Structure formats: structure tokens, C-alpha cells
Amino acid sequence: MTNSIAEVEDAECIFVIGSNTTSSHPLVATRxxxxxxxxxxxxxxxPREVHIAKLADLHVQHNLGTDVALLNGIMHVILERNWHDRxxxxxxxxxxxxxxxxxxxxxPDKVAEITGVSPEDILxxxxxxxxxxxxxxxxxxxxxxxxxxxxxVKSLANLAMLTGNVGKESTGxxxxxxxxxxxxxxxxxxxxxxxxxxxxxxxxxxxKKFESAWNATLSDRVGxxxxxxxxxxxxxxxxxxxxxxxxxxxxxxxSHHVEKxxxxxxxxxxxxxxxxxxxELAHVVLPGASFAxxxxxxxxxxxRVLRVRKAIEPVGxxxxxxxxxxxxxxxxxxxxxxxxxxxxxxEIAAVTPSYGGISYDRLEGPGLQWPCPDPEHPGxxxxxxxxxxxxxxxxxAIEYQEPAEVVDEEYPLWMTTGRVHVHYHTGTMTRNSPxxxxxxxxxxxxxxxxxxxxxxxxxxxxxxxxxRRGTINVKTQITERVRxxxxxxxxxxxESSANVLTNPAYDPVVKIPEYKVCAVRVEKAA
Amino acid sequence: MDYRTxxxxxxxxxxxxxFFLEVLDGRIIGTIPSKSGPANQGKLCIKGWHxxxxxxxxxxxxxPLLRKNGNLSEVSWDEALDYTxxxxxxxxxxxxxxxxxxxxxxKLTNEENYLIQKFARAAVGxxxxxxxxxx
Ligand code: SF4
Numbered sequence: 001m002t003n004s005i006a007e008v009e010d011a012e013c014i015f016v017i018g019s020n021t022t023s024s025h026p027l028v029a030t031r032x033x034x035x036x037x038x039x040x041x042x043x044x045x046x047p048r049e050v051h052i053a054k055l056a057d058l059h060v061q062h063n064l065g066t067d068v069a070l071l072n073g074i075m076h077v078i079l080e081r082n083w084h085d086r087x088x089x090x091x092x093x094x095x096x097x098x099x100x101x102x103x104x105x106x107x108p109d110k111v112a113e114i115t116g117v118s119p120e121d122i123l124x125x126x127x128x129x130x131x132x133x134x135x136x137x138x139x140x141x142x143x144x145x146x147x148x149x150x151x152x153v154k155s156l157a158n159l160a161m162l163t164g165n166v167g168k169e170s171t172g173x174x175x176x177x178x179x180x181x182x183x184x185x186x187x188x189x190x191x192x193x194x195x196x197x198x199x200x201x202x203x204x205x206x207x208k209k210f211e212s213a214w215n216a217t218l219s220d221r222v223g224x225x226x227x228x229x230x231x232x233x234x235x236x237x238x239x240x241x242x243x244x245x246x247x248x249x250x251x252x253x254x255s256h257h258v259e260k261x262x263x264x265x266x267x268x269x270x271x272x273x274x275x276x277x278x279x280e281l282a283h284v285v286l287p288g289a290s291f292a293x294x295x296x297x298x299x300x301x302x303x304r305v306l307r308v309r310k311a312i313e314p315v316g317x318x319x320x321x322x323x324x325x326x327x328x329x330x331x332x333x334x335x336x337x338x339x340x341x342x343x344x345x346x347e348i349a350a351v352t353p354s355y356g357g358i359s360y361d362r363l364e365g366p367g368l369q370w371p372c373p374d375p376e377h378p379g380x381x382x383x384x385x386x387x388x389x390x391x392x393x394x395x396x397a398i399e400y401q402e403p404a405e406v407v408d409e410e411y412p413l414w415m416t417t418g419r420v421h422v423h424y425h426t427g428t429m430t431r432n433s434p435x436x437x438x439x440x441x442x443x444x445x446x447x448x449x450x451x452x453x454x455x456x457x458x459x460x461x462x463x464x465x466x467x468r469r470g471t472i473n474v475k476t477q478i479t480e481r482v483r484x485x486x487x488x489x490x491x492x493x494x495e496s497s498a499n500v501l502t503n504p505a506y507d508p509v510v511k512i513p514e515y516k517v518c519a520v521r522v523e524k525a526a
Numbered sequence: 527m528d529y530r531t532x533x534x535x536x537x538x539x540x541x542x543x544x545f546f547l548e549v550l551d552g553r554i555i556g557t558i559p560s561k562s563g564p565a566n567q568g569k570l571c572i573k574g575w576h577x578x579x580x581x582x583x584x585x586x587x588x589x590p591l592l593r594k595n596g597n598l599s600e601v602s603w604d605e606a607l608d609y610t611x612x613x614x615x616x617x618x619x620x621x622x623x624x625x626x627x628x629x630x631x632x633k634l635t636n637e638e639n640y641l642i643q644k645f646a647r648a649a650v651g652x653x654x655x656x657x658x659x660x661x
Binding site: 005006024025026027028030176177179180181182183184185186187188189190191192193195196201210214215216217218219221222223224225226229232237238239240241242243244245246248251252266267269272273274275279280282283284285286287288290291292293294296297298299300301302304305306307308309310311312313315316317318319320321322324325326327328329331332333334336338341344345347348365366367424428429430432433434435436439 | 530532533534535536537538539540541542543544547549552553554562563564565566569570571572573575576577578579580581582583585586587588589590591592593598603606607608609610611612613614615617618621623624625626627628629630631632633634635636637638639640641642643644645647648649650651652653654655656657658
């Protein structure tokens with residue numbers, strides 16, 4: 001997030017797009033409730049009537065994958081009505097003219113045709129957002145999990161810059177990171193192109209810096225992303241895969257393809273706390289420890305580094321993950337001799353500028369928000385206060401593009417996927433929690449009553465759902481939450497795993513799969 | 527009787543709620559939300575309230591497993607680690623460092639993620655390291 005969770009409650013306008021906040025980020029949703037009580041306007045744009053939409057001053061259900069068009073339409077109105085922040089644009093941004101030329105091509109009637117949102121509603125969103133003294137955008141995977149994921153995010157940044165809602169309290173463009181430590185895994189260099197602190201692997205300076213810090217010769221070739229590693233296993237260029245705490249067989253799109261790829265590995269090592277479907281395919285399974293059995297830190301969605309503390313010993317013979325990695329490294333001949341996570345954090349602080357001032361001593365209280373470059377620095381509540389990292393904020397001129405897969409005669413329904421409040425990701429943890437499992441023991445398909453009537457399907461009927469990649473069986477829930485022509489499935493359930501169906505089409509830049517849109521056919525199961 | 531409360535951070539979503547794990551004689555028996563947690567201010571969602579349950583599930587993996595004659599069977603840590611290290615070494619010396627890939631994890635701590643990428647880059651010599659940031 002550019003801003004902090006607590007700031008949300010003081011925003012005058014909150015624009016939630018592609019986030020089922022009450023299910024996926026309940027304690028951010030709490031701040032939205034408080035903001036509403038203080039009189040904030042709440043706009044929700046989501047193809048489903050997610051719970052937070054019921055509280056909204058305005059909820060629009062745009063067609064799947066039409067976010068860029070919707071946002072361009074909103075910005076068209078803002079420009080047309082002169083609601084933009086001229087001085088902010090002049091002083092703090094560049095690229096405005098090219099951007100404006102594209103926006104001119106998105107008048108509300110045209111946008112209404114693409115998105116299914118009426119010109120009146122587009123006008124109201126523009127008015128609420130642009131007229132607020134402070135407006136905050138919250139988004140989640142409904143924005144990013146598209147072939148146009150990067151375009152979607154850039155469009156949100158355009159909207160915030162256009163109205164000067166950046167670099168101040170209670171504003172900003174705020175991604176709600178789905179997994180507890182996805183922010184930290186990125187910060188720590190768990191990415192193919194960067195070392196810790198986003199220092200590029202193919203820049204000589206950073207390569208030299210890490211070569212001397214780690215006393216090793218390092219490669220300057222950018223590595224493979226997950227989808228590329230999976231294709232590498234298919235074509236034989238990748239032979240060994242070491243998976244820690246992930247379950248790609250269920251979490252990645254097109255499970256049948258993933259299974260084939262994983263089976264092609266000469267060596268598949270899976271380090272996890274449960275026997276996941278991915279671990280079933282492994283040559284070696286190493287039992288790691290859960291968060292309650294180790295010391296360390298997580299970095300939450302507002303960049304806050306927080307302590308994790310060991311409460312009990314690792315169960316059975318399981319071991320903490322850092323010890324396992326250290327032991328394997330020593331066996332490979334690269335010596336590691338850490339006596340614990342605190343010592344690792346010291347090394348992190350030494351090589352990662354944004355974590356430079358972070359140490360366990362300083363994390364005893366409420367944690368610290370990076371950037372925190374030195375031991376005296378208090379941490380950073382919101383970013384871009386005195387300007388953008390690159391100097392000026394850049395407007396991007398972005399045209400709308402259709403999703404990679406669209407409905408046709410054979411696959412006439414749009415399908416989208418997401419989470420539910422009691423479960424998490426592939427269900428490995430929550431389905432092993434009796435209280436959570438009891439709340440929702442099985443998966444389901446949400447379908448509009450009109451589609452159901454047409455197909456002769458009743459509430460609770462078992463149906464088969466087929467996409468170009470596979471078929472699964474699941475029970476139906478007939479509902480108004482989705483519009484006619486759209487179905488929704490959570491992806492937590494292995495027996496009816498939504499990712500058998502999803503489309504492995506990726507955003508060309510960051511390789512996010514298009515989980516949020518594919519075309520399916522639904523039939524009553526035999 | 528040994529009763530302790532251990533302050534920590536939730537492992538589920540990115541809100542980063544703080545709570546105390548209640549530990550009685552080496553077993554976690556409950557969670558207590560932390561009032562001073564900056565994100566949650568004394569509240570938790572249903573996942574947080576029950577976060578301790580999966581930790582002590584009987585389904586947890588407790589011993590290393592190695593595939594022998596097609597089946598995964600329990601082995602000692604030494605055997606599992608020796609096998610992993612020697613196969614990694616064989617494969618990368620025959621086909622180059624970039625023939626190995628690593629999935630880091632949004633579930634692990636910062637310290638562990640740091641170590642995995644350091645291991646991939648410095649010990650194995652490849653930048654093939656990624657995690658499901660996108661999922
Ligand atoms: S308690 Fe709920 S809202 Fe808080 S971090 Fe855990 S899953 Fe997220």
C-alpha cells in the first residue's frame with residue numbers, strides 16, 4: 001500500500017475495486033465501516049455483489065475484464081468537467097498530453113457499451129471520487145489477476161494522479177496483498193529479477209555488491225518466473241524444482257498442465273507443513289514448521305514489519321524452514337552458519353536499504369513500516385510524500401483490451417474465481433481447522449437464477465463445469481450476487497478445484513495469470 | 527502447569543493482525559487479539575480466532591519422506607537432506623545451474639525467504655526463484 005491501513009478510516013471517499021474486502025481483508029474492511037460512520041462516500045466496482053457492496057453509496061457491476069474501460073470512462077468525465085487537479089498535474093507529473101489523447105476516446109456512452117455500467121453511474125463515480133478532499137483507492141486480485149493486470153493498476157494510478165490523491169494522508173492507490181507475507185517475499189528478493197530490496201540482478205553495481213556480501217559468484221541472467229519454470233519442466237530445460245510452502249497444483253491456472261509439468265521433473269522437492277496435492281508428486285517431502293513454531297518477521301500489506309514469535313516446538317520431527325535450507329546449503333558446499341532468525345535479519349538490514357534500520361530490538365512494539373533506512377529512522381507511514389521515486393509521476397496512456405478468453409457458443413458463461421471468508425488460498429491450513437471447515441465444508445458455483453432457470457438447475461444441484469482445459473463437478477448456489485451470464489467459484493477446494501478450469505493466459509509484463517476471467521459451460525451432472 | 531501467552535502475527539492475510547497465542551503445557555489452546563496491534567486494535571476475523579487449530583492438526587507432516595519404488599516412505603532427516611543435496615548437485619553439474627528452480631513463499635518469514643533466494647543465487651548459482659505473488 002502507498003498509505004496505511006489506519007488512514008483508510010479518515011478518507012472522505014473510498015473506491016473499492018476488485019476486492020472482496022470483508023472476506024479477504026476483514027480488518028481493512030473494519031476501517032471502511034468506520035469511514036462510512038464518519039460520513040465517507042463508498043464506491044464499489046465489482047462484477048459480483050460482494051458483501052462490502054451492500055454498504056456502498058454506489059455499486060457498479062462491470063463486465064469481467066473491463067476495468068481499464070471503466071476507469072478511462074471515469075477519467076473522461078473528470079477531465080470533461082474540469083474536476084482534475086491542475087497544479088498537482090503540472091508540478092508532480094508528466095505524460096499528461098498523451099494520456100489525455102487516449103482518455104478522449106472513452107466517452108461514457110461508449111464505455112457503457114463495453115462495461116455494462118450506465119453513463120449516469122460513471123458520472124456519479126467521477127463526482128464522488130473527484131470532489132472528495134481525500135480519496136483512497138483499495139484494490140485486490142480483481143484488478144491484478146488479468147492479462148491486463150498491469151494496465152489496470154496503471155489506470156488506477158492515473159486516476160489518483162489526475163485528482164492529486166497521492167502522497168497525502170488518507171489517499172493513494174492501495175493494493176491489499178492477498179497473502180500475509182507476499183510483501184515480504186517480494187522485499188526479500190523472492191523474485192527472478194531482483195535481489196533483496198528490489199536491486200536488479202542484471203545491474204553490475206548490485207551484482208558486485210551481493211557478490212562481496214555473499215562471497216559467491218552470481219549470475220546476471222534474469223531468472224524464470226513460475227509459469228516459465230513450469231514450461232521449462234515441460235520442455236526439459238528445467239530439471240529440478242524445489243517448492244517451499246506453496247501448492248502450485250491447486251493454486252496455478254490449468255491444473256492438468258501443472259500436473260504434467262511437475263511430473264516431468266527429475267527432482268521435485270516439496271517443503272511444507274501438510275501433504276498437499278503438490279507434495280504427493282514429490283521425490284522428497286521435507287516437513288517444515290508453522291508460523292507458531294518459529295521466530296521471524298512478516299511484512300504486512302502496509303509495509304509494516306511485524307514480529308513472529310515461537311510459541312511451541314515444531315510438531316513431531318518437523319524443523320524450521322531456515323534450518324532446513326541452511327543444512328542443504330552446507331551439504332552443497334556453500335557454508336551457512338546462522339544461529340537464528342535474528343542474525344539473518346542483521347544481514348538483511350545490511351544489504352537491503354529499505355530495511356536498513358530494522359532490527360529485532362526495534363520491533364518489540366507495533367513494528368516498523370519500510371522504508372526505514374537507518375536505526376534512527378521512524379519508518380514511513382505513506383509513500384511519495386515529497387515526490388515519486390522516479391522524480392515525476394508518469395501518466396500512462398492505456399487502451400482497453402478484451403480478456404484473453406471470451407464467451408462463445410460452446411462456452412457461453414463468464415467464470416471468475418475468488419475467496420470466501422472462512423477459507424484461505426488452497427485450503428491447506430483452513431480446511432485442517434475444524435471450526436473453519438465446519439463453516440463451509442465444500443465448494444460451490446454461484447449462478448444467477450435466470451441462467452439456472454434456463455438450464456433447469458435448482459439450488460444445490462450437482463453440475464459439471466467445463467472449460468477448454470477441463471471439467472469439474474460442484475454444487476450450485478443460485479443467487480443474485482452474480483449477474484446473468486456470469487458464474488463464480490472459490491478456489492479453496494481440492495474436490496472441485498476451480499483452477500482445473502482457469503486460463504493460463506498471462507499479463508505480458510508481470511506474468512499474472514487471468515484467474516478472474518475464463519469461459520465455461522455448465523450442465524446438470526449426470 | 528505452564529501457561530504462557532506469546533505475542534505474534536497472523537499467518538493468513540496481509541492485514542497483519544497481532545494476537546497472543548495461549549500456550550498451556552506446550553500446546554496452543556487459543557488466541558487473544560492484541561489491543562495494541564496497529565492493524566487490528568483488539569479485533570480478529572474468524573480465521574484469526576481459529577489460527578491455532580491447523581498448527582496442531584493430526585494431519586501435519588512430521589517426518590521427512592523419500593520416494594522409494596514409487597512410494598513416499600518415511601526416512602531420517604540425514605537421508606532426506608543428503609538425497610536432496612546430492613541430486614541437486616548431480617543435476618546442476620550435468621545441466622548447469624539454471625536447470626534448477628526454486629519457489630519461495632508468501633507463507634514463510636522474511637528471514638526464510640531471504641535465505642531461500644540467497645541459497646538459490648549463491649549456493650546453486652541461479653536466479654530462478656519466484657513465489658506466488660501473482661496468485
Ligand atoms: S485475523 Fe483475519 S484479518 Fe487479521 S491477519 Fe488474520 S486473516 Fe487477516
